[in-house]
Amino acid sequence: MITLAGLEQQEAAFARAFAAGNVTLAREHYDPAVVYVSPTVRLFGWPRHIEGVERTLEFIALTIRRCEDIRYEAVERAIAPGGDTAFVIVHFDWTSEGQRLRSRYVVVYHYRDGRIARQEVCYDPSAPPEVVADVDARR
Amino acid sequence: MESRPVDPSVSRTPLPLDADDVATACVLCSHNCGLRVDVRGGEIVEVRADERNPITEGYVCNKAFSIAAYVQHAQRTQHPLRRRPDGTFERISWGTAITEITDRLRAIRDRHSPRAIALVGIGGQGNHMDGAYGVGFLRSLGSRRWFNAFAQEKTQHNLLDQWMFAASPAAFFHPDAEHSRFLLVMGTNPKISNRGHNATDTLKRFVDEPGRTLVVVDPRETETTRGAHRHLRLRPGTDVYLLLGLTAVIVREGLVDERFVAEHTTGFDAVRQGFEGVDVGEMARRCGLGVEEIAATARGFASAESAAIFFDLGVEQAPFSTLNAWLIRLLHLLTGNVGNPGGGVFLEMLPPPVVDPSLIKEPERALASGIPAIRALGNAGMFSPTLVPEEILIDHHERIRAVIVEGSNPLLSYSDSQRWREARAQLDLLVVIDPAMTETAELADYVLPTPCGYEKWEFTIFPKRYPEIHTQVRPPLVSPPVEALPEPEIYVRLAEALDLFGPVPPELHELAAHALEPEGAAAYMMAGQQLASGDETRLIFWSYRALGPHLPAPSLAAIWLLCGLNAVFRSEAVLRTLGPDWEGRTPFAVASELFRRILAHPEGVEVARQRVETNLADHVTFPDGLVRLAPEPMLAELRRALETPPVADPEFPLVLAAGLRTRWTANTIQRDPRWRKGRGPHCALNLSAADAARLGVANGEAVVVSTRRGAVTLPAQIDPKLQAGHVWMPNGFGMRFPGVEGLVGANQNELTDVTDRDPFTGIPHHRAVPCRVTRAEGPGPATP
Numbered sequence A: 001m002i003t004l005a006g007l008e009q010q011e012a013a014f015a016r017a018f019a020a021g022n023v024t025l026a027r028e029h030y031d032p033a034v035v036y037v038s039p040t041v042r043l044f045g046w047p048r049h050i051e052g053v054e055r056t057l058e059f060i061a062l063t064i065r066r067c068e069d070i071r072y073e074a075v076e077r078a079i080a081p082g083g084d085t086a087f088v089i090v091h092f093d094w095t096s097e098g099q100r101l102r103s104r105y106v107v108v109y110h111y112r113d114g115r116i117a118r119q120e121v122c123y124d125p126s127a128p129p130e131v132v133a134d135v136d137a138r139r
Numbered sequence B: 001m002e003s004r005p006v007d008p009s010v011s012r013t014p015l016p017l018d019a020d021d022v023a024t025a026c027v028l029c030s031h032n033c034g035l036r037v038d039v040r041g042g043e044i045v046e047v048r049a050d051e052r053n054p055i056t057e058g059y060v061c062n063k064a065f066s067i068a069a070y071v072q073h074a075q076r077t078q079h080p081l082r083r084r085p086d087g088t089f090e091r092i093s094w095g096t097a098i099t100e101i102t103d104r105l106r107a108i109r110d111r112h113s114p115r116a117i118a119l120v121g122i123g124g125q126g127n128h129m130d131g132a133y134g135v136g137f138l139r140s141l142g143s144r145r146w147f148n149a150f151a152q153e154k155t156q157h158n159l160l161d162q163w164m165f166a167a168s169p170a171a172f173f174h175p176d177a178e179h180s181r182f183l184l185v186m187g188t189n190p191k192i193s194n195r196g197h198n199a200t201d202t203l204k205r206f207v208d209e210p211g212r213t214l215v216v217v218d219p220r221e222t223e224t225t226r227g228a229h230r231h232l233r234l235r236p237g238t239d240v241y242l243l244l245g246l247t248a249v250i251v252r253e254g255l256v257d258e259r260f261v262a263e264h265t266t267g268f269d270a271v272r273q274g275f276e277g278v279d280v281g282e283m284a285r286r287c288g289l290g291v292e293e294i295a296a297t298a299r300g301f302a303s304a305e306s307a308a309i310f311f312d313l314g315v316e317q318a319p320f321s322t323l324n325a326w327l328i329r330l331l332h333l334l335t336g337n338v339g340n341p342g343g344g345v346f347l348e349m350l351p352p353p354v355v356d357p358s359l360i361k362e363p364e365r366a367l368a369s370g371i372p373a374i375r376a377l378g379n380a381g382m383f384s385p386t387l388v389p390e391e392i393l394i395d396h397h398e399r400i401r402a403v404i405v406e407g408s409n410p411l412l413s414y415s416d417s418q419r420w421r422e423a424r425a426q427l428d429l430l431v432v433i434d435p436a437m438t439e440t441a442e443l444a445d446y447v448l449p450t451p452c453g454y455e456k457w458e459f460t461i462f463p464k465r466y467p468e469i470h471t472q473v474r475p476p477l478v479s480p481p482v483e484a485l486p487e488p489e490i491y492v493r494l495a496e497a498l499d500l501f502g503p504v505p506p507e508l509h510e511l512a513a514h515a516l517e518p519e520g521a522a523a524y525m526m527a528g529q530q531l532a533s534g535d536e537t538r539l540i541f542w543s544y545r546a547l548g549p550h551l552p553a554p555s556l557a558a559i560w561l562l563c564g565l566n567a568v569f570r571s572e573a574v575l576r577t578l579g580p581d582w583e584g585r586t587p588f589a590v591a592s593e594l595f596r597r598i599l600a601h602p603e604g605v606e607v608a609r610q611r612v613e614t615n616l617a618d619h620v621t622f623p624d625g626l627v628r629l630a631p632e633p634m635l636a637e638l639r640r641a642l643e644t645p646p647v648a649d650p651e652f653p654l655v656l657a658a659g660l661r662t663r664w665t666a667n668t669i670q671r672d673p674r675w676r677k678g679r680g681p682h683c684a685l686n687l688s689a690a691d692a693a694r695l696g697v698a699n700g701e702a703v704v705v706s707t708r709r710g711a712v713t714l715p716a717q718i719d720p721k722l723q724a725g726h727v728w729m730p731n732g733f734g735m736r737f738p739g740v741e742g743l744v745g746a747n748q749n750e751l752t753d754v755t756d757r758d759p760f761t762g763i764p765h766h767r768a769v770p771c772r773v774t775r776a777e778g779p780g781p782a783t784p
Helices: A004-020 A023-029 A053-063 B062-071 B094-111 B130-141 B155-165 B199-208 B239-252 B258-264 B268-276 B280-287 B291-303 B321-334 B385-393 B417-424 B487-497 B506-512 B518-531 B536-546 B554-569 B571-578 B587-600 B612-619 B632-642 B689-695
Strands: A030-037 A049-051 A068-079 A085-096 A099-112 A115-122 A130-134 B019-025 B034-040 B043-049 B081-083 B089-091 B117-121 B171-175 B182-186 B213-217 B230-232 B307-311 B344-348 B402-406 B429-434 B446-449 B458-460 B468-474 B605-609 B654-660 B685-687 B702-706 B711-718 B726-730 B769-775
Touching (some): A004 A068, A023 A030, A030 A053, A068 B518, A099 B587, B019 B468, B043 B062, B081 B094, B094 B117, B094 B402, B094 B429, B094 B446, B094 B487, B155 B171, B155 B632, B171 B307, B182 B239, B182 B291, B213 B291, B239 B280, B239 B291, B239 B321, B280 B291, B321 B632, B344 B612, B385 B417, B518 B536, B536 B554, B554 B571, B554 B605, B587 B605, B685 B689, B685 B702
Parallel strands (some): A030 A115, B213 B230, B654 B726, B685 B711
Antiparallel strands (some): A068 A085, A099 A115, A099 A130, B019 B034, B034 B043, B171 B344, B685 B726, B702 B711, B702 B769
């Protein structure tokens, strides 16, 4: 079971981990046998299902290695009936080649014993990210 | 085009009086054959099989052509009714009915207990829109005492699937008969009952295709046994001994698939020890078969490339029915035939197979027997209806005092009608929601009229295909009686009068305006879950009011929410159906597309597709992924079966199969007897030539069938292919109908006994009722 407070705590941990560029800071929220599913695997030639916490963290680290100044924010969150599943709408902002970009996506979490047993990232990798601002202008 | 306005709870748009080739489904049995109908002047005038239905693909039986008789007959309920002190009924308004019923429910809840309120029924054969609303209403009142017809037949399977696999109660262990190389059919005559998927076609292929074997176990010679390679004609009610013998042979002769057992199961040593004490010769004697017949069948099953058991009521409503369910699973598992094409597989249906964490909590139990509610068809637990009378009659402060009956006719359809009448006398409140003035409605305090299955939005849910998962959500064909309200509307009105959920938050109304688009769906679902604090039922009831004005009918809010659950809980299976273009889209986009497709295809549509390669692994949810072969209660039940030979009662020497299906039975929802064609009699006691000769009875002469619970008189029908000592009568008879003298046939449940039932589930032993048959004095009843 996951509570709303637990979900917020988890999302705050992801925000800190992404900001630090170190996703292993969120390790404690994962079940060791987590399964990670994301359409972005196609971009990196990884298998459709990524199994285990170490491989999952390795893959997430791979996806953000070229991103600077990441800001991860769960803008909306809800717990599905039964309490073992939650979904979150994320705004994921980063800087790349002088532009501030934003990806909006949904993450569905399935829990076992309060930890993430399956993480499904719902995101269209063929859609271009939204340009939030020109970095120089922002400065 | 001329049309007729209807209540907005039925349809937001008027229904045309004339329409051609409208897709629908037969609701007279669980096969739900796809149909096309023509409507003229607001009446169904023509019915055809629907070749375009993706589930049944043009398959149909004779019953479907009579659906108009289910819609139009002399016993339709027209208005809310209240019982007067003299037993007659008076017409009242909906407002009065809702106010008075909720006042009485509130008083019973406050004075006694919420558990003093029970719900009996819910759902029909293809009419399931009431489910989420009815069960949600009961649970929100604070009661979990739901009694459903499914639990009169099949909850032993759910119990075993939970004990052995930790499988979801929304999944069904079922033979993949279309691909089996060896099929053992037990307790069913699918060519008449239409059990499974397009049974006649599926079974015929065993004859047409070389290398496939069909073995049918049945005490009778039937339409199905005639097409089999082998017919094991056992004594009625002794299936458990055959299953014990088959399993013992497989264990003893080294026919176990040791690799499969080692990789996928635990507990085999306990199974082997348990079957050491099984004397196959004794089992053969008990079921009336030869040892070699049992051994050959066991060897054929174990050595086939794939094998499965096709089962139904004959083993489910028989002695040791929960043990039978275990043995059926054990035979599949020991031979490596679970999860493989042609073996036993888990089928899924529209509600995704989520294992609710509360499964592990102590279930609700019956007060008198301690029998637990069993989670089936979803995560809510249900009790066998056989338990209702004693739960009313027991001396306990939480005994049942109020019953809402909906979608069922307990006085005829459930065991032991006499016991139900006694129990009814002890109720403080009986409310019946039904399209017809049934025998149960005649005894109600309030009768609430509701549309029949062709007068409102409805859907089919029982799984038939594999690996495809289908549903058929269909619009109303014709208008209901003016004052009839769909069941969801009734439950919502009752809930609002009791203030079970509070008012719908205004922001949900605002968000609902855009909820049918993916972005709007996301906002609605997020806000809805938050505002309802994760309470699924509250969100369903709120959505009925908030989303309802934006849907073709408000009851479809439950289907919309189910699409959301599919997108979240079964996303990969849904994507297999939608295609790779949908990969990575948000669950809200996927849910919106599913809902759009469902409404665009009233002939039925695939909503998801299971993964054949991982069928077993996908449904075992124990942390170690291993199937439990030997649940402790089953090892004890095994010992009890070995110590218990078949009942032999000199006072009641015959075995009655009470309630068999024929071409002219449709439970009790077909009330006008004129739907039946042919000479009849359609309700007869069928007996062997030997028993007829012994009794001195000729065809058509009246006989009296007596059991410990009662007696009925009906005409005899001699079946030369029936074995001596075995008699049967059909189900779905015994009702009163205007213009018919006496009853329409005889009610089997005047003979059945609520205490003759399985100890784990309360499922009655209707297929093996000890009885006595004598010649009747006098002419006997009219024959329908």
